Amino acid sequence: MSALRFISETTATSTSSLSVTDVFTSDFSVYKVELIRPDLNTGTGTYVDFRFVTSDGIVVSTDYGYGIEVMNSNAGFGSDLNANQGYMRGFRYSSNSSADGGGMVLWIFEPTNTSTYTFARVQAGSYSTAESKNVSTKGIGVLQTTDSIGGINFFHTNNFDSIHVKVYGLRQ
Amino acid sequence: MSNEYGYVDVSNINQTKQNAGVLTVDDLYDLQSNGHLGGSLQLIEEQDITSSTSAVIFDNLSSNYEVHFLTCMNVTSDTDGSYLTMQVSNDNGSSYRTSGYHYAHFHGTGGGTFSESRSTTAGQFFISGNLGTAANEKGNTYVYIYNLSNSSFYTSINHHGSDVIATGALRFMWGGGTYPANAETHDAFKLFMNSGSITEGNFKLFGIKEL
Amino acid sequence: MAGKLVKVNSVTSDGSATSLQVTGINSDHVYMAVSNLLQTQNNNEEIRLRVTKGGTEDSTSNYDYAGRKQSSVTFANKYAANQTSVLLHDNVDDANGGGQNILYLYNFNSSSEFTFLTYETVEAVSNQEAGSSNSACHTVASASDGIKIFGGSGGTFISGANITLYKIL
Numbered sequence: 001m002s003a004l005r006f007i008s009e010t011t012a013t014s015t016s017s018l019s020v021t022d023v024f025t026s027d028f029s030v031y032k033v034e035l036i037r038p039d040l041n042t043g044t045g046t047y048v049d050f051r052f053v054t055s056d057g058i059v060v061s062t063d064y065g066y067g068i069e070v071m072n073s074n075a076g077f078g079s080d081l082n083a084n085q086g087y088m089r090g091f092r093y094s095s096n097s098s099a100d101g102g103g104m105v106l107w108i109f110e111p112t113n114t115s116t117y118t119f120a121r122v123q124a125g126s127y128s129t130a131e132s133k134n135v136s137t138k139g140i141g142v143l144q145t146t147d148s149i150g151g152i153n154f155f156h157t158n159n160f161d162s163i164h165v166k167v168y169g170l171r172q
Numbered sequence: 173m174s175n176e177y178g179y180v181d182v183s184n185i186n187q188t189k190q191n192a193g194v195l196t197v198d199d200l201y202d203l204q205s206n207g208h209l210g211g212s213l214q215l216i217e218e219q220d221i222t223s224s225t226s227a228v229i230f231d232n233l234s235s236n237y238e239v240h241f242l243t244c245m246n247v248t249s250d251t252d253g254s255y256l257t258m259q260v261s262n263d264n265g266s267s268y269r270t271s272g273y274h275y276a277h278f279h280g281t282g283g284g285t286f287s288e289s290r291s292t293t294a295g296q297f298f299i300s301g302n303l304g305t306a307a308n309e310k311g312n313t314y315v316y317i318y319n320l321s322n323s324s325f326y327t328s329i330n331h332h333g334s335d336v337i338a339t340g341a342l343r344f345m346w347g348g349g350t351y352p353a354n355a356e357t358h359d360a361f362k363l364f365m366n367s368g369s370i371t372e373g374n375f376k377l378f379g380i381k382e383l
Numbered sequence: 384m385a386g387k388l389v390k391v392n393s394v395t396s397d398g399s400a401t402s403l404q405v406t407g408i409n410s411d412h413v414y415m416a417v418s419n420l421l422q423t424q425n426n427n428e429e430i431r432l433r434v435t436k437g438g439t440e441d442s443t444s445n446y447d448y449a450g451r452k453q454s455s456v457t458f459a460n461k462y463a464a465n466q467t468s469v470l471l472h473d474n475v476d477d478a479n480g481g482g483q484n485i486l487y488l489y490n491f492n493s494s495s496e497f498t499f500l501t502y503e504t505v506e507a508v509s510n511q512e513a514g515s516s517n518s519a520c521h522t523v524a525s526a527s528d529g530i531k532i533f534g535g536s537g538g539t540f541i542s543g544a545n546i547t548l549y550k551i552l
Binding site: 211212213214215243245246278280281282283284286307308310312313314332333334335336341342343344345346374376378 | 387388411413447448449450451460462463464487489490493496497499500501503516517518519520522524551552
């Protein structure tokens, strides 16, 4: 039996926020999450951000910190780093052209452990038709609370025309 | 597919006779072949190169996967300073796209030489450092490939590798790229050195499945 | 028949382990290792890695590594050559979960090649959130059969600290 176990697949259209809930449990300590070709309704040069979800809802407190490298195919590289935020980021979505596609792979560690923070490793790649460039990101994020996390929320100030998320558990 | 199992594609158990609930070898093969059994990382094809090869080709790729995972291990070249690269095809390998690639990646060595590399007009994706021909100057990497088989989206990649390059130094390289010239189905891709040939290497392509 | 990520071995600290070691690499496959809860009683402890050969750690000065430190407050290059171990996590807090990582292991089984790995980390640090994206090489052409992770200051891993090794078939 494979150690990578499929848990759920969620798609949505015409929404500014997608929560995938009840996917992180005590069954696993490590999860793999794929965000596949999010398609924004409008917007250029922005990020698809994410937050975690508890039984009480989306964690919106300013307890997230993150640091990601931003690699542009047409210009000098940059970084996006912040502490004490209400979200993490990892997918720099740069335009609303539906062909831009792209994807992100996140590894989530210890989401349900109430003695630890919840940790994330992020890498993503996409294209921006509006800006004529590929943007790749790679980095980290941490929710600095010991909440028991059961899910993940992806959101953007502009609507997603479509968004697609898959969750896998890693058997240890 | 046989529905004798009664546990697939139905909400209620379709059991009309008593059975021991044991699946035969044929049952298992049938289920796995149709993607209803097994794990989430599915091997599509492995190629083990042991002699000079101009290109490692993965073709006849189906549209079953939205995310592919490629591993390249012990990549060896016959040309000093050559890079492992990748091109996509929309006609099952009859031809390959040779221009219009974007990429961006970081690299750095154990000796402290760090740099950014980027292009908006490349002829291919670069997924390794400048490998060498001396002993142990090898390349290793993994690559995530997004939307390869989707006709409506550009193909994008992320990669992260560990190489000993032609100077003898350890070098990391990670980043990504997109082929934005056409939103099209890519049913094949090839891996090749931008100069010279691959003389050794193990290449495996996986699909990440909802299973 | 099965999916292609197969667990090979796993080790978990019972609260008294000063190192975690997994072996079982015995084929020419790419392997993956995942670690979580790499936390000791020492604040700001470095977490380090060595390869094992025949089940014994190799502590010779033959480790090169390079990467980028990524945190919520700063980014920086990290690199070193000819070290006695790989710097896996720069420093981890003595609370809140310590360090977590994903490693891909290449050429371990080859008796004629160097041993390569990539590693991607994230950790709890007392004053920031941090991690790094890196590669490393053990520059000895001989087979390695596993990895050993330990605290740079000899700390004791908390109960539940774990490494699991997988073969990618």
